[in-house]
Amino acid sequence: MDKAEMKHRILTCVECGEEFVFTVGAQTYFLEKGYHQSPKRCKACHAKFKRDKKFART
Numbered sequence: 001m002d003k004a005e006m007k008h009r010i011l012t013c014v015e016c017g018e019e020f021v022f023t024v025g026a027q028t029y030f031l032e033k034g035y036h037q038s039p040k041r042c043k044a045c046h047a048k049f050k051r052d053k054k055f056a057r058t
Contacts, residue, residue: 015045
């Protein structure tokens with residue numbers, strides 16, 4: 001998808017159920033990194049998920 005065609009998207013977090021904005025900049029970043037799915041978690045829940053995952057390994 002061309003960046004000019006992209007628009008901000010409203011997504012719903014699978015953890016807390018809150019809506020969050022998936023910005024054009026974030027979409028561009030995801031494409032550059034090769035991610036093909038939209039994020040499932042808002043920023044706060046994603047940070048908690050990563051933190052919990054990190055501590056589960058130790």
